[in-house]
Amino acid sequence: MGDRTMTQLQQHKQQRERERERERERERENPFSNQKKEKATMESPFRDDIMKGKVALITGGASGIGFEISTQFGKHGASIAIMGRRKQVIDSAVSNLKSLGILAVGFQGDVRKQEDAKRVVESTFEHFGRLDILVNSAAGNFLVSPEDLSPNGFRTVLDIDSVGTFTMCHEALKYLKKDGPGRSSSSGGLILNISATLHYTAAWYQIHVAAAKAAVDATTRNLALEWGTDYDIRVNGIGPGPIGDTPGLSKLVPDEIKNKTREYMPLYKVGEKWDIAMAAVYLASDAGKYINGTTLVVDGGLWLSRPRHLAKEAVRQISRTVEKRSRDAPLVPRSKI
Numbered sequence: 363m364g365d366r367t368m369t370q371l372q373q374h375k376q377q378r379e380r381e382r383e384r385e386r387e388r389e390r391e392n393p394f395s396n397q398k399k400e401k402a403t404m405e406s407p408f409r410d411d412i413m414k415g416k417v418a419l420i421t422g423g424a425s426g427i428g429f430e431i432s433t434q435f436g437k438h439g440a441s442i443a444i445m446g447r448r449k450q451v452i453d454s455a456v457s458n459l460k461s462l463g464i465l466a467v468g469f470q471g472d473v474r475k476q477e478d479a480k481r482v483v484e485s486t487f488e489h490f491g492r493l494d495i496l497v498n499s500a501a502g503n504f505l506v507s508p509e510d511l512s513p514n515g516f517r518t519v520l521d522i523d524s525v526g527t528f529t530m531c532h533e534a535l536k537y538l539k540k541d542g543p544g545r546s547s548s549s550g551g552l553i554l555n556i557s558a559t560l561h562y563t564a565a566w567y568q569i570h571v572a573a574a575k576a577a578v579d580a581t582t583r584n585l586a587l588e589w590g591t592d593y594d595i596r597v598n599g600i601g602p603g604p605i606g607d608t609p610g611l612s613k614l615v616p617d618e619i620k621n622k623t624r625e626y627m628p629l630y631k632v633g634e635k636w637d638i639a640m641a642a643v644y645l646a647s648d649a650g651k652y653i654n655g656t657t658l659v660v661d662g663g664l665w666l667s668r669p670r671h672l673a674k675e676a677v678r679q680i681s682r683t684v685e686k687r688s689r690d691a692p693l694v695p696r697s698k699i
């Protein structure tokens with residue numbers, strides 16, 4: 363490579379770094395600004411053929427995080443089947459994927475209905491001749507206090523998130539297990555359950571989702587143990603933090619409370635759908651071949667956040683005072699016992 367080309371490359375790299383710094387600056391000023399973005403800003407760091415030949419079925423794959431996972435899996439070589447209840451939303455997602463050159467098909471269905479789950483899994487196999495990955499991203503959510511939530515509302519969210527996830531896994535087992543139709547006798551497929559982090563502690567107005575996602579995480583671990591052992595299927599999860607430009611976030615953090623959440627965020631911004639999709643690509647690629655039973659938290663450390671009780675300067679002053687006091691204090695006489 364000539365010196366001139368090298369210099370051009372370096373200039374290009376510096377230019378991109380400056381653009382990223384400006385982007386980071388904008389996000390520091392307004393952590394929710396990426397909700398307005400049309401597209402994720404970064405290119406994938408992974409080779410674009412790392413999922414070549416794989417077939418993925420993604421529930422809730424027509425919108426939000428599920429759609430970004432569908433897109434990124436497709437961009438990395440996978441063929442995509444998406445499942446959801448609204449035909450129009452599915453059709454539009456499929457045509458978007460196809461316009462990117464991705465092999466894609468959509469099936470209408472409700473994860474709460476076992477017959478729908480069975481039909482969609484079978485149709486995916488009939489269409490593509492195999493099934494390698496099942497992503498459970500379908501979920502329901504809304505803000506509500508426990509006393510305002512009817513047992514039926516509670517049950518509905520558990521039905522979609524927890525029972526729906528199990529039902530899809532149950533129906534996909536036949537195709538994902540080693541030796542299953544379209545598979546070799548040496549390797550099984552992968553299940554990825556999209557969870558959350560709010561059930562690690564507790565979350566206001568989210569009792570239904572916290573309970574549902576706790577069950578999802580337990581399902582992930584138990585299937586990883588049993589189906590990992592018996593069928594060579596890896597079962598993992600992803601626990602997203604607040605992700606911009608998703609139906610979930612616009613329901614949970616409406617405009618009215620956006621600025622109030624800012625001061626508690628360790629990385630001072632919401633995540634992008636891209637962040638979750640990259641974690642999914644990593645777990646689905648060979649790089650994740652020894653990962654089983656893990657729910658990978660992708661939240662910028664948010665679930666660890668606590669209000670800061672003291673300013674840093676106050677801590678320094680207190681430490682100096684305490685240190686001085688302990689030096690000045692008379693030594694405690696030794697016990698004679």
Ligand SMILES: NC(=O)c1ccc[n+]([C@@H]2O[C@H](COP(=O)([O-])OP(=O)(O)OC[C@H]3O[C@@H](n4cnc5c(N)ncnc54)[C@H](OP(=O)(O)O)[C@@H]3O)[C@@H](O)[C@H]2O)c1
Pocket residue numbers: 421422423424425426427428445446447448449451471472473474498499500501502503522526556557558559601602603604605606608609610611
């Ligand atoms: N957004 C966030 O900040 C965030 C944070 C933590 C976790 N998550 C998790 O990430 C996942 C995606 O969330 P999102 O915010 O991107 O929301 P979303 O786009 O609203 O995802 C929900 C999807 O699931 C589908 N769905 C809902 N009920 C279904 C059912 N019974 N059967 C089949 N499909 C169904 C919906 O399509 P139809 O309505 O057409 O069926 C929709 O496409 C969810 O599991 C969510 O809990 C999101």
